[in-house]
Amino acid sequence: MDHQPPPFFKRGPAPLARLFFYVTLSLVLIVIDARFHTLDLARQSLSLITDPLQRAAQMPAALLVQARAYLSSVARLQEENFRMKREQLDNAANLTRTEQLERENARLRRLLELREREHPSGVVAQILHAVRDPYTQRIVVDKGQMATVTAGQPVIDDVGVIGQVTRVFPFAAEITLLTDKDQSIPVQVVRNGLRSIAFGLGDGQLELRFMPANADINNGDLIVTSGLDGVFPRGLPVARVTHIERNASYAFPRIFCKPLAGVENYNEVMVLAVREPVAIPEELRTPRPSAGGKSGKKKRPKRG
Template sequence: MAGTDHAPPPFFKRGPAPLALLTFYIAISLALFVVDLRLRSLDLLRQSIALVTDPVQRAAQTPGSLVDHAGGYLRGLHDLLDENARLKQAQLQLAPNLLRLEHLEGENERLRKLLAVTEREKANGAVARIMYTARDPFSRRIIIDKGQQSGIVAGQPAIDEAGVVGQVTRVFPFSAEVTLITDKDQTVPVQVVRSGQRSVVFGLGSGQLELRYIPANADIKEGDLLVTSGLDGVYLPGFPVARVVSIERENSYAFARIRCVPVAAVENFGEVLVLSPRQPQPPAPPESPGRTGNTGAPSKAAAK
């Protein structure tokens, strides 16, 4: 048979010995190492391989970089949210103090103005804090925290840094009641600064005042400033009281109807200055006997 003429293939193919191959490869590696070290002949090959493999390396590093960036972003977002929460909490904790500081700054400014008023007008007084308003809705009264223990007496005027606020009408041991000039039962003798016209301003109970007993043809204009005349013996002269806002003149009435608004912050703020009572004016000197008779008599007596 034809198939029986061929010899079977060998069971193992023998090649170079493994030790010989290892020695050959080591020798080639050492030769390449020495040649590259001495002649730098493989730099171009190395650069070419790096140029080809660089995009592959970058693509392989992309998932790890994305994971790192995502982790950093999430950590930063978490830290930012925590910091924002802490800042909001700190802001809420400091808000009352900041609001209180603003209030105290305004209060100190008003107190400085009150002291400036006393120095300018040569007046003495005590600063009092407004505790609350009277419960009667038809009156304009306030309660202050100074009373008999602080030397407050009925009749003392109360002012602020802008002008007259009212007058003490009732005194208690540790508090006092001040009737505002806008109360319907309160009157203040005033004088027009521009013309010197004297009159009396009455409260209307609605936050405004009315200047009465002014003739219809009197020299008074809108915007005129009214100050205390000092004729009542209660208010020192020269304190601002109100400003004229409207004038109504009718031929059928002898007096003009003049509306005014208070200059002082009558229903605002929280402090007033209660002025000390005015010193009583010395009595007028008695007239000399020579002045009661004929004016010529003293001259004749003096001539003798």
């Protein structure tokens, strides 16, 4: 009887058969999962185990990135701190000179009894809509008599002058824009203080009229309110000169300006409070008596 030793390794199915079996099983599982979503629960369960492992594997790289960002931010902050200290030292003299000039200006104003610069106040209003009139440029805001808005108040935005209140209702007000053809405002040139009056043209532009032909005004000059009308505070930005037409056949040049404020951008505006009238000194309101007495006639000498 022939006895053979048992094989050292047990042989299973052939490799090709196992490959075919696993490929078929994979395809079946893929089709079942895509059709019935049966492996979502198993996938979620496995993610509870693999997610911490993935985070742990990514932690060294994340720590390296954070350390690099921290070191770069520290270096940048140190550089900015050094630059700011240097700028502070460079500007120390200018700051000291500015403070000194402000104190001297305040002392001179007290000595000359001049009024301090006005700080305008008012109410913020939301623009509701534009007036449906193609020949006028007006807007309507949501503040009226109930918000102490009155006709004649100036209106500004965050850049400059918008216009003026022309009609007031209990809960709304109508504002005529600077570019309206019936609107005008006294202005002056910042560069040289030259005074003029800006008129609206009705097409989004302003015009400085009645200026002499040799007026010192150039393209790009900034135009601000002069405050001579007693309505608009002095120094509010109005427009900038864009085009000048000088013609020898006309006595006055045509000076066109573009408004600085968003007269066509309907957002929020501020309606400024009415300026208080300037108090007239008592010595100017009462007439001075003449040198010859109340009647102003000289007394005749008596005859002996």
